[in-house]
Amino acid sequence: MKLHNYTLKYLAVALLSVIMLWGVLFYIHIKEQIGESLDRNLNNYKLDFIQAAQKDSAVLTQLFVSGDVYHITEIPEEEALTIRDTYHDSTISMDGEDVSARKLTSAFSLNNKYYKLELTTSTLEEESLIKNILYGIIGLYLALLLSILFINNLLLRKLWRPFYSIIGQMEKFHLGRNTQVTTADTSISEFASLNETITSLVARAEDTFSSQRQFVENASHELQTPLAISLNRLELLLENESLSDDAAMSVTQVMKGLERLSRLNKTLLLLTRIENNQFPATTTVNFNDLVQTLISEFEDLYQHRNITVQIEKAKQPLLFSMNEDLAATLLVNLLKNAIIHNIDNGKITINIQPYKFEITNTGAAEPLDTTRVFNRFYKNSANKQSTGLGLAIVKAIANLYGLSADYTYRHEQHTIAILFPRK
Numbered sequence: 001m002k003l004h005n006y007t008l009k010y011l012a013v014a015l016l017s018v019i020m021l022w023g024v025l026f027y028i029h030i031k032e033q034i035g036e037s038l039d040r041n042l043n044n045y046k047l048d049f050i051q052a053a054q055k056d057s058a059v060l061t062q063l064f065v066s067g068d069v070y071h072i073t074e075i076p077e078e079e080a081l082t083i084r085d086t087y088h089d090s091t092i093s094m095d096g097e098d099v100s101a102r103k104l105t106s107a108f109s110l111n112n113k114y115y116k117l118e119l120t121t122s123t124l125e126e127e128s129l130i131k132n133i134l135y136g137i138i139g140l141y142l143a144l145l146l147s148i149l150f151i152n153n154l155l156l157r158k159l160w161r162p163f164y165s166i167i168g169q170m171e172k173f174h175l176g177r178n179t180q181v182t183t184a185d186t187s188i189s190e191f192a193s194l195n196e197t198i199t200s201l202v203a204r205a206e207d208t209f210s211s212q213r214q215f216v217e218n219a220s221h222e223l224q225t226p227l228a229i230s231l232n233r234l235e236l237l238l239e240n241e242s243l244s245d246d247a248a249m250s251v252t253q254v255m256k257g258l259e260r261l262s263r264l265n266k267t268l269l270l271l272t273r274i275e276n277n278q279f280p281a282t283t284t285v286n287f288n289d290l291v292q293t294l295i296s297e298f299e300d301l302y303q304h305r306n307i308t309v310q311i312e313k314a315k316q317p318l319l320f321s322m323n324e325d326l327a328a329t330l331l332v333n334l335l336k337n338a339i340i341h342n343i344d345n346g347k348i349t350i351n352i353q354p355y356k357f358e359i360t361n362t363g364a365a366e367p368l369d370t371t372r373v374f375n376r377f378y379k380n381s382a383n384k385q386s387t388g389l390g391l392a393i394v395k396a397i398a399n400l401y402g403l404s405a406d407y408t409y410r411h412e413q414h415t416i417a418i419l420f421p422r423k
Contacts, residue, residue, distance in 0.1 A: 012149055019141045030133055034126050035102075039087045042104040042119055046085075049117065050108050057110070071118040075107070080114035083107035092120050100127060162186035166198055173202065227262045231255060285327040287318040288352055294331050295350075302339050302348070309348045316354045320420050322401050330397045333390040334359050334416055341414070355422050360415040367409030374405060391416070 049070060069092060075083075083106065090103035104119040162185075169181045181202050186192055234255045238248060295309060302309055320327075338348045338361035346362035374395035377388035391405075394416070398405040404419040 011152060012145070015145055015148060019145055023137050023141050026137060027130075027134055031130055034130060038102045038121065038123060038126060039104070042087065042102060042121060043085070045119055045121070046104060046106055046117060049119070050110075053110055069120040071120075073116040073118075075114050075116045077114050080107040080109065080116070083116060089123075090120055092122055099123075159188065162188065162191040162195065166191075166195055170198065227258055231258050231262070234258070281323055282321050283324050284319055284321050285324055287320065287327070287331070287357055288313055289317075290327060291331055291350060291352065291357075294328065294335060298335055298339060302342075305339070305342065306345045307339065307342055307348060308346070310350070312349065312351045314353045318352050318354055318357060318420065320401075326397050326400070330394055330418070331357075333394050334418075337361075337390045337394075337416070338414075355420045356417060357420075358415060358417040360413050362412065363414050365412050368407060368414065370407055373407045394418075 085104065085106045087102065087104055090101045091098045092101040093099075100123050101120045102123050104117075106117045106119070108115055108117060166181075173181060181199060186195070234251050237243065238251055238255075243251070291311065295311070334357075335348075338359050341363045342348065342361050343363060348362075349360040351358040351360070374391050376392040395405050397403075398418060402421060406417045406419065408415045408417070
């Protein structure tokens, strides 16, 4: 939920609560005013009736006058002295139907006689008026609420425009691509401060990223040079005929360690360059043709271990736009992983679909840790040829191009699947 909608939600609840309270209080007030008006009218009717009775006693026998019902009862003086004017709700029969009414009970004296007066008047028109007022209040307040929310929504959209602008800029921002972050002009000090902070943060991040990338490249280059020199000198030392067998064995072991360190250094540098998106050039890669080329390069390696390689292709080739070198690196690491971690007389099955590249190999009779299989330096074997970075490189390339890398284990076979987005 967007921030301005989140604000509107609570504003709507607050406004509705306040307006409902106002409406209820206003309705009660109107109803009380109408009730008081009815009571005043009844009291006026009573006074008019008494005045009319004083002039003409025949009025005492009249029961219905202009919609007002009078009921006269002669009572003793003692009872008359106990009666006070009281108003209460009642009913009256009109046209054969009982309708709501308001009733006044009072007492008066005339010609030394005492009478109880019950005066009842219909409240049908008043109730209809109250209902109309109630419906009018509800309609008015709903229109007011919707108008407030609509206007407030327009204002919030305008006020929050600089915020959403900078958010959109940050979504498109990528380190190392020299992406420019442009901020919208705003007179709101908080958003202006946010723009300045983000602009400064992006500049510092770019500087730090550039320095880090330069450091990694320089460090890798500086490490590679002494490693190469050390390997050359050790090779020259091995050619020395005076070197004993034990010393030659030790030198050989040192050379293997340095070669592994050199491979590790190159692999880490490649992984860093991939994560830093330093392969911008892209082309449409045909994975069917590429895997066929790479398989031939690994032929001696897998035939030496008597590993059978089977390629299954769909009629439609797997085509994807990416850096060609990274596509080759992706497949090379998958093939090397399938060969190195295979067993003698094992099998490799490559399944190529229009939106999926899947490679399955025999290997260890237990599954790998699915939560760590693509992590750096994760190894499930003591194979010295493995640096533990092959699948980490595969995962980094997949992430760079929005691909999905997945590992499954079934029937003592390990499967790595690369899923490509469907167009």
